[in-house]
Amino acid sequence: MPRGREKITPLMHRVLQTLSASRVHLTAEEILECLEGVGRATVYRALDRLCEQGLINRLSLESGTSVYEYVREPHMHFVCRECGNLYDIPAEFASSLEQIMTKCGHSIVKTDVTAYGVCKNCRMAE
Amino acid sequence: MPRGREKITPLMHRVLQTLSASRVHLTAEEILECLEGVGRATVYRALDRLCEQGLINRLSLESGTSVYEYVREPHMHFVCRECGNLYDIPAEFASSLEQIMTKCGHSIVKTDVTAYGVCKNCRMAE
DNA sequence: TACAATAATGATACAGAGTCTCAAAAACGA
DNA sequence: TCGTTTTTGAGACTCTGTATCATTATTGTA
Structure with missing residues (x-):
């Protein structure tokens, strides 16, 4: 069970905070907007790793886009x-x-x- | 309950046949390949309408792509x-x-x- | 501390899935 | 049959997400 042991980079932390502070489910682009000056690739990378580590969830919707949520x-x-x-x-x-x-x-x-x-x-x- | 009453165009019929004949779940692109000479937009349109009519299911996967299945x-x-x-x-x-x-x-x-x-x-x- | 190795980041080009537009073809109705 | 409506196909386009790669930051070690 690989969970929570892995390293969390500064940016992963900011993404995590953004998500945990948000009451709603956010798309990658919305998170990107929240974190001004951060590269697109970096945000997507952070989201991937946070999903792998089970700290956030990716939800693939009918519409074709994904939204992310903090895991409660x-x-x-x-x-x-x-x-x-x-x-x-x-x-x-x-x-x-x-x-x-x-x-x-x-x-x-x-x-x-x-x-x-x-x-x-x-x-x-x- | 808007179900099965709507019109089925020739192409919708071909898509439906392709899906019901297939044992596996197909992506839009795979269906496109099966139906040579048919336009991309037409296939997507047919898939949308068949989903609306409840004759097929769209499944949005983690990977970001959708697959379709005949409704059983x-x-x-x-x-x-x-x-x-x-x-x-x-x-x-x-x-x-x-x-x-x-x-x-x-x-x-x-x-x-x-x-x-x-x-x-x-x-x-x- | 200094230095080398490793990891993280940002810019940007790129890829894939799906959508939009529009003109041509087919089907439909009077 | 003739005009109207619907369906279709081609292709340009958009939107998410990915890959590449040079730059910057972090880490470990002498």
Whole structure:
């Protein structure tokens, strides 16, 4: 379990801070904007390494872009197709999911549960 | 529920056939290759419309690319980070997932459960 | 401290996936 | 049949993300 032992460079630290301070999920470009004067490649590198180390999560959305989040408790995601908002939903069965996959013989590193639809607010507004 | 009522153009039909005939998940570019002489934009358009109509599924992977599959029974996915293979895993709790999301007030159109790790074959091979 | 080796960074060119535009072709309807 | 609408294909374009490489910072060691 390679987790948290690896080195964290100054820039990785800044990225981590940006993400942990943000209440929302950020794209790589948004993080790039937050960190003025920092090279694009450097940000992408930092994001990759932080993902590897399990400190942040990359979420690949339907839209084709990825968003990043600071890792807190395990949870699921809901993406509203109307307003584009991304909601965190408390995880209730992360463990049973893992059991099922393990039963199939695979060993899981990460699970990603995302639902798409119309959120409460958008339904109200219609 | 806008499902299956909409028109299917000749090209959408060919894309649908390609996908239903394939045992594996195909990228847009792979489908493009299967259908020689067909324009790139046309294939992407057909894939979008088939997704909207719920006849096929788009899966947005960690790698940044999307793959498409013909819609059969609900199931989950497992992606091996070693060999890149994508496995279908029988769904066991699609309904309870939907219940949880609904409890949050959102209405779900599609759910996407994908796990990443190392598959059985790759673990054996090590 | 000084010096060499290693790692991190930034600029920029590049690649791949997907989108946009628009004119030509096909299908449709009266 | 003739005009309208839809579908299609070509190609330019955009947007994310990657690769390269020279510069700068960090680290270890004598």
